[in-house]
Amino acid sequence: MPVLNMEEVAKRLDGSNIAISVADASQNDMPLTYVNPAFCAATGYDAARFLGQNCRFLQADLENNDSRQIIRDALIGGASAQAVFRNRRADGTEFSNLLIIEPLKDRDNLTAYVVGAQFVIDRRTRVAAAVEHGDHVVREIDKMLELNDRLRSTSRQALARSVAATVRLWMDR
Numbered sequence: 001m002p003v004l005n006m007e008e009v010a011k012r013l014d015g016s017n018i019a020i021s022v023a024d025a026s027q028n029d030m031p032l033t034y035v036n037p038a039f040c041a042a043t044g045y046d047a048a049r050f051l052g053q054n055c056r057f058l059q060a061d062l063e064n065n066d067s068r069q070i071i072r073d074a075l076i077g078g079a080s081a082q083a084v085f086r087n088r089r090a091d092g093t094e095f096s097n098l099l100i101i102e103p104l105k106d107r108d109n110l111t112a113y114v115v116g117a118q119f120v121i122d123r124r125t126r127v128a129a130a131v132e133h134g135d136h137v138v139r140e141i142d143k144m145l146e147l148n149d150r151l152r153s154t155s156r157q158a159l160a161r162s163v164a165a166t167v168r169l170w171m172d173r
C-alpha cells in the first residue's frame with residue numbers, strides 16, 4: 001500500500017482554515033491518520049482524540065442513517081461524495097457538518113487514503129449569508145440563500161478536490 005508522508009501533509013494543511021481530515025483506507029474501520037487544527041477547532045477535540053479512530057464518534061446519539069449510507073456506498077465504490085451529518089462537539093453542542101470525501105487511489109485503482117473536508121453549516125452561517133447579501137429584500141432572501149447555497153456547494157467541492165490533490169502529492173505510489 002502507498003505511504004502518505006504525514007509530515008509534508010501537516011506542513012501544507014496545518015495552516016488551512018478549512019477543516020481537513022485524512023483516513024487510512026488500508027486499515028480496519030478507516031481510522032484517521034491526520035486532522036488539521038481547523039477541524040479540531042470546529043469540533044472542540046484535540047487531534048489525539050481523533051487519530052487512530054473512525055470519525056463516527058462525532059455522531060454520538062444522533063440519527064444519521066441516510067448520510068451514513070451515502071458515505072458507506074461511496075467508500076465501497078471508491079467514489080467522491082458529500083453528505084450532511086448531525087454531529088456533537090466536545091462540549092455536547094450539536095452542529096450540521098457537511099462532509100465531502102475524496103478517495104486517493106493507488107496504481108491498481110484501489111483506495112489507499114480518503115481525504116475529508118468538513119464545513120460547519122448551522123443557522124448562524126445562514127444568517128451571516130443573509131446579512132452579507134443584504135436582508136432588506138426579505139422576499140428575495142430565501143431564493144438568494146438557495147442560490148448561494150448551490151454556489152457554495154460547488155465551490156466547496158472544488159476546494160475539497162484541490163485539498164485532495166495536494167495530499168496526493170505526498171503519497172508515494
Ligand SMILES: Cc1cc2nc3c(=O)[nH]c(=O)nc-3n(C[C@H](O)[C@H](O)[C@H](O)COP(=O)(O)O)c2cc1C
Nearest residue numbers: 021022023055056058059068071072085114115116
Ligand atoms: C475522511 C473521513 C472523514 C469523516 N468525517 C466525519 C465527520 O466529521 N463526521 C461524521 O459524522 N462522520 C465522518 N465520517 C464518516 C464516518 O467515519 C463513517 O464513514 C460513516 O459514519 C459511515 O459509516 P458507518 O455507518 O459505519 O458509521 C468521515 C469519514 C471519512 C472517511
